[in-house]
Amino acid sequence: MLFTRRLMLGLAMAGSMASALAVPAMAEGPTEIDLFFPVPVDGKLARDMGTLIKEFNETHPAIKATAVYTGSYDDTLIKTRASIKAGKPPAAVIMSANFLLDMQIENELTNLDPLIAADGTTKDQFLGQFFPALQGNAVINRSVYGVPFHNSTPLLYINADKAKEAGLDPSKPPQTWAELTDWAKKLTKREGDKVTQWGIAIPCAYDYCGWMMETLTMSNGGRYYNEEFGGEVYYDTPSMLGALTWWNDLVTKHKVHPPGATPGPAVSTSFISGNAAMMMLSTGSLTYVRDNAKFNYKVAFIPRNVRNAVPIGGASLIVPAGLEADKQKAAWTLIKWMTSPEKSAWWSRATGYFAPNMAAYKTPEMVDFLNKNPDAKTAVEQLDVAKPWFATYKTVPVRKNLEDEVMLVLNGKKQPKEALAAAQKAADETLKPYNAETSLKLP
Amino acid sequence: MAATMRSISRRDEMSLAEPAALPVATSAAPRLHVLKRFLDRFKASLPAYLLLLPSLVFLALFTYGAMGRVLIDALYQRATPKAPVRFVGLDNVSAVLADPAFTGAVVNNLIYAVGTAVPSIGLALLFALALSRTHAVNSALRAALFLPVLIPMVAASALFLFVFLPNVGLLDYYIGRLLPVLPNWLGDPDIALYAIMIITVWKNAGYYMLFFLAGLQAVPEDVMEAAHLDGAGPYQRLRHIILPELKPTFLFVTVIAILNAVTQVDHVFVMTQGGPSNSTNLVLFYIYQQAVEHYDIGKASAATLLTLAALMGVTALSFRTMANREGGP
Known part of the structure; x- marks a missing residue:
């Protein structure tokens, strides 16, 4: 791994030397910039990105943008950090929305406020284009650090055929946890002790598990983390205890949910094959389900216990720190173009994510698309109750502190209460250095 | 892997160097003797070193260099996120x-x-x-x-x-x-x-x-x-x-x-x-x-x-x- 990091630094340095040599010769030519982009769901995205950037270059002769594929969200963070260290950061990166705070704490982001001001707009006007739920992950300490690019929320997917078979009406999906539990019981089929069809499946693998815990906790009235300050998480709380206990009850008490930790792809495969009658999964999987389900399906809001609330997911465009002024300007032009209503709408239709720019849904192509695919509309409507994605100092380890304990609970190795107490203790420990320099640094 | 390669290359180098060094051992005064033997041995094994040089360069660049850097990185740490890295020993x-x-x-x-x-x-x-x-x-x-x-x-x-x-x-x-x-x-x-x-x-x-x-x-x-x-x-x-x-x-x-x-x-x-x-x-x-x-x-x-x-x-x-x-x- 270290070898790879070294190699990457080497390549980044070689690249920087090459471009340093190229600059004098190309002084009159267009500003060359790189855009790092991850592909979190499927391979088609890479081709769509190529189409998008090609169109940008054709309409902007003064800039030559190159799209660089950088792997998963996590890989993209690694590669961006490596190139910042090597002194040649890319001009723009599509970064997982909950990494922004961590990067800002490490001084790796460019504050976008001056670029917005240079355009003659105010911050409120600029942010006003996007759904309010997305702004929380883009604004840190009242400054803009990211521009929402493609986003998702969790949804409840229902196999409508199986629901009808069980005497349930798929046009009136469950709205509360009580109703959902009831549906799941009716949709579970057994042969003796053996379950042949599960009522519901909720994914739990690193990354997904934390997101689902945030979903359940928020539906139970909770917050999961402090939206205003990166040094606190609320794991050992009644709202999360209720959420985890209910999830655990689905597994052990009602026996309508497969035991153990099941990753996202296993859950969607299980749903597609008819082995699970309902599932909770990202809107990002909507295109996959639409293309592969050989039965009628229905998507619905995540049911509530206390209130309707879900976290967002997805990615924002960022500008790394330490960039020359002309590249920063070119990157800003690219970012504004990519997040404009028309492009945002096009990208949304191509990928299945929803478009963060509200005006995208007013474009004629999008109105058409939503009429043909009403399930895509549910995802957008749920945005009214959506809230930011957890982001703290060291987001990934803090998230893992919780996920490891949740996995133990789902495997029947720990009780929810003691698991959450352990998760809280571990997370507090991980957050300690940040608190030592912020909330606990006293005069 | 690196360790395997290294031990193999060391063995090669010895087998090339040793036979040439032996005949010189019987001549010259004690002091000079040591120095001369050393020089002769070096001269004799020079081709071997030259032959090994290319792989040594690449090993140094991609293996020993990285290992050296890891050794240095292992000795530094920062107390809080905004604090500068400092030497912390072990x-x-x-x-x-x-x-x-x-x-x-x-x-x-x-x-x-x-x-x-x-x-x-x-x-x-x-x-x-x-x-x-x-x-x-x-x-x-x-x-x-x-x-x-x-x-x-x-x-x-x-x-x-x-x-x-x-x-x-x-x-x-x-x-x-x-x-x-x-x-x-x-x-x-x-x-x-x-x-x-x-x-x-x-x-x-x-x-x-x-x-x-x-x-x-x-x-x-x-x-x-x-x-x-x-x-x-x-x-x-x-x-x-x-x-x-x-x-x-x-x-x-x-x-x-x-x-x-x-x-x-x-x-x-x-x-x-x-x-x-x-x-x-x-x-x-x-x-x-x-x-x-x-x-x-x-x-x-x-x-x-x-x-x-x-x-x-x-x-x-x-x-x-x-x-x-x-x-x-």
């Missing part, structure tokens, strides 16, 4: 040793090493013994057993991800009829590590078989024939002739298997990310987590140093034993 090493995630990863890695090395070496020996005679059928079988080696670990892991899918995967589809409750192969912390080990054994047994096939060629025909004439049965021939002859092969394959157990973690990346609840976390993946997820280069470097030290220890020990064996009667 604090990182003790922090790693005190980290339950690291000790957990070491334990997992030990189970993983033993649990993959023993069955894959056993299977490899069995395959080699069964297929030692060369004819068309055996060649085809050898190729079939070697096939998993040709599949990249990442691709194999992606395949096994589907084999292990709970309820709908290939394994559950067949085993499901026999078991009352279907195991969640990768989602249950008690089973996940063993599921991962199955892939490693499947992938490596064919590779080790090659070494044993080569080793079997070296078993002297005449001794075997003599044993045959003396009325030694197949088990006695295996126990007293074949296995002792294969000892160097065993040693070599064991070293390779141990190195693989530490350096091959592609399937952990693809299939479990070290989970559930750290049950498949291996040392190399722990290092990755420290460097990437925790963004803690100091601790990652310290863990790398500890791992390197352990690996070099194992390699040095085994090559010394091997050298002794070769030198002995």
